[in-house]
Amino acid sequence: MFSLGHANAVAELLCPASAVSRAEPGVSILFVPQPTFMHLDLDQFFVAAERLRDPRLVGRPVCVGGADPRARGAVACASYEARAFGVHSGQALRHAHTLCPQAVFVAGTPGLYLELSQQVRALLEARAPRVVPRSIDEFDVDLSGCERLLGELPAYARRLQAEVSAETGLSCSVGVAGTPLVAKVAAGAEKPAGFVAVVPGGEAAYLAPLPIRDLPGVGPVSEAQLIELGVRTIGDLAALDPELVRRALGARGLDLSLRARGGLPQLPKVHQTAGAFAVGWGLNPAAAGPPPTADPETVLPRSLSRERTFSTDQDDRNVLDAALVRLVESVACTLRTRKLGARTLSVGVRYADLVDASHRGRLPRELDEAAWIQLARALLARLLRRRLRIRRLRVAFHGISLRHEQRLLFNGEPDARSRQALGRAMDSVRSKHGWESLRWASGFDGEP
DNA sequence: TCTGGGGTCCTAGGACCC
DNA sequence: TCTGGGGTCCTAGGACCC
DSSP states (O other): OOOOTHHHHHHHHHSOHHHHHTSOTTOOOOOOOOOOEEEEEETTHHHHHHHHHOGGGTTSOEEESOSOTTSSOBOSEEOHHHHTTTOOTTSBHHHHHHHOTTOEEEOOOHHHHHHHHHHHHHHHHHHSSEEEEEETTEEEEEOTTOHHHHSSHHHHHHHHHHHHHHHHSOOEEEEEESSHHHHHHHHHHTOSSOEEEOOTTOHHHHHTTSBGGGSTTOOHHHHHHHHHTTOOBHHHHHHSOHHHHHHHHTHHHHHHHHHHTTOOSSOOSSOGGGHHHHHHOSSOGGGOSSOOOOOTTOOOOSEEEEEEEEEEEEOOHHHHHHHHHHHHHHHHHHHHHTTEEOSEEEEEEEETTSOEEEEEEEOOSSOOHHHHHHHHHHHHHHHTTSOSOEEEEEEEEESOEEOOHHHHHHHSOHHHHHHHHHHHHHHHHHHHHOGGGOOOGGGOOSOO
8 A cells, every 4th residue: 555566665774674674662753744845747748748639649659749751850859659759758750750760749738738737736736735846747735744644645546646636637646655756756766647755854765776877956967977976776875975076076966965865845835937837838838828817826937038040041131130020039938928128138049050049248237028029139249150050040139127117108219119019919919810910020930 | 848928036146336 | 556454235156945
């Protein structure tokens, strides 16, 4: 009942029967509430959502990320049937198509994903004291100190998992442990529909045999650096003097040392990485997410950006300019509908040789889209000094804050104010007739 | 691994000020 | 008139995540 699958083996390893029977009869043990966290991870989420929409996709290899496998793009989510052919998320669509030509390629339905994600979140919030979304398909739940109310916590988590699946039709994997980090790793250990509970106090021992790359926060670069230090498993890292790791990897090394020991037994107030969809996850800003709420818990994103990869590398100034204008407009629309302001604007490119570069500049205080476009054009002009074709163009706003309409009413010049009004009018037309119904004249680039 | 589209945080180095 | 030390802000880039 306490654990299933390979968690049984872990439980046996970490808490052998002999250790339990050593407790003397009649000795009462002071109850100290164990920190207990549950991590829930929706299995192949985008594919599962598409299958709810279209049951014909069930049982077939599916790739979400683009309807045309010959176009430039990447797999956002692959079904387990497709993964059997070597397809994985992040892979180029073209490559996925080569590996698995019989797969169905789907563009994706961001609005649906957001809706389902919110449904799962609401269900968890109704049954647990604290839920913190980590991304659109992952949730951390703090169950610490709830034994009296909820009974044995791993068993409760198991029931929650079944309930989420029954209510939403989405399969999910769950991990339970004394720290959110270990719960997350445990949830990923036996996907899909996995359930792993780590014995309290056994967090570091659970992580120890796993390859270093399985530790969240270790990417290809850190992995290579750690292997240099002779570290192959998470246990190897945990055994190393943190100061030594810091000298080799900087501040990140210190953080990884802590993680290798299981991480902190607490949840942050919010996962800042969840801000992306808290504010409006989606490709089409006009349709992104629910209207802004007065919820004081709402997390402000640190930045908002849009980017576009061209079907063929571009050096046509008109095409680049048109794309730039549309990207600025797109983020500007999100800022306006969310009543947000920004301090700086950055324009970035990926050149044909796959090198990235960016420049940024300070935004004028007024919410003046025309001035923003002017700044974006100046930044792009600097990037085009490198005489190479452009593969990808990106516009990002940083220093996001809540907009103070009042100040603007008094400070904006009449001219800027009327342009703000124009921007709002454009948003309103778009909300009725669609994003494509209206563009700045320079936003036409000949592509549909 | 042969590279999308969002995001996050960290850091080095320069500008500027006292 | 060849030049210290520190703090802070900004920019560009890197690593990582889903």
